[in-house]
Amino acid sequence: MDETRVLAEFVDATEYTDLPASLVDDLKIIVLDTFAAAFIGTAQPWARMVIEMVRELGGTPEATIINHTWQTDISRAALANGALIGAFECEPLTGSHASGTVLPAVLAVCDSEGLDGQAFLTALALGFEVSARIARTAVGLESTRGFHNPGTQGPFGAAAAVGKLYGLSQEMLTNALGIAGSSSAGLLEFAWTGADTKRLHLGRASQLGLESVLLAQKGFRGPPTVLEGRYGYYNAFSLPSPLDRLLDEIGETWVIQPPSLKSYPAHVTQQAVVQAIQTYKQAHPLDPQRITRVVIRGDSHIMDERHAVREPETVMGGQYSLPFTTAVALTRDLSNPLAYDDETVKDPVVRELAKRIELIPVEPSGHAEPGVYPAEILLECNGQSDTLPTTPHKGSPRNPFTWDEVCAKFQRYTASLIRPEQAKALMDAVCHLEQLDNMAEVAEALAPR
Secondary structure, three states, rough: OOHHHHHHHHHHHHHHHHHHHHHHHHHHHHHHHHHEEEEEEEEOHHHHHHHHHHHHHHOOOOOOOOOOOOEEEEHHHHHHHHHHHHHOOOOOOOOOOOHHHHHHHHHHHHHHHOOHHHHHHHHHHHHHHHHHHHHHHOOOOOOOOOEEHHHHHHHHHHHHHHHHHHOOOOHHHHHHHHHHOOOOEEHHHHOOOOOHHHHHHHHHHHHHHHHHHHHHHHHOOOOOOOOOOOOOOHEEEEEEOHHHHHHHHOOOOOOOOOOOOOOOOHHHHHHHHHHHHHHHHHHOOOOHHHEEEEEEEHHHHHHHHHHOOOOOHHHHHHOOOOHHHHHHHOOOOOOOHHOOOOHHHHHHHHHHHHHOOOOEEEEOOOOOOOOOOOOOEEEEEEEEEEEEOOOOOOOOOOOOOOOOHHHHHHHHHHOOOOOOHHHHHHHHHHOOHHOOOOOOOHHHOOOOO
């Protein structure tokens, strides 16, 4: 017992000097990649709806909205930026989608309070770690119970991070986590139609985690057993869980290392398949209308029913579906994320091909690693048959991005959205985060020039 209090103690006791240098380097890569995802988000109509709502509601101008010229209060800024980051299925994962649940709240508070880069990095590390540990300990939360992981555990990570920024005591941090637990929300029902609610879960988690800290500061109390209690998180959202995994080697091992990023705008379980197709097409130009058969044999997790919708109604639905994203990868260059658009989803060639793709699940071996989803693709075209094996995708823990590689990706993702000098200013600022005296400099670089 006392798991919630132990997490609060960990957050309270950990300082910037406790962060391994390799973790600081990883965080910079995650931050820049998150900003790339947010800029892509500003081009999406569903994200613009959230931004429009936030602007209409008003709020004291305290924090920046990414790629916008106006500000709002820190709570609504966390919501808006979280919605932008989660808008297009290309944000970093770090075990829990914390880039869209923790980072927006941390950015808003650091921007508003003029906090330095070391405070920003410390809060990110702690919020990401708390989120990842809570996420990895749950059993069947998504696949059996139907909850959306970042929406349910995201408020805890945001509360831990923001609580650190505001210097909350261990008791107040425990209260903040307790309050955050009653903000856990998010259903996977969006998967069947590609509904927009998935895009909202990350920003709402960030906002509510931040507000949990503001309430705890005022003396508002939350249950100190919010995770482990009889009616706590794990008994309410999860199947029976091994709670020893939550705290195993905490403070000694950072479970967010190595980081997990994406190369393509699709669910993480599809990254390796898309990469194999992209690589194949570089040497073998394809005429999609001559493809006669596509078979994917792979890890059963990538073929879960919610990832096998054949006729999605929206871009989100397509990005969540293995057969549909495979069809898109066979007909489009997904190194350009904006190629996955409404026109693509409605393309009759893509839709007809997606219906024909065969999925053959194979139970993973006992040596399968977290975040690795092996598969092979049989492709028949023009009377020729080729088998495409997958390898760990670029950005996965087994094949991580270097700083130069993530900068190249950032420039590619943002080329049509921001000016080159703004991209350079952001890359320079993130590269030297630990040296920044005021995170408002980063916030300023995120606004249009």
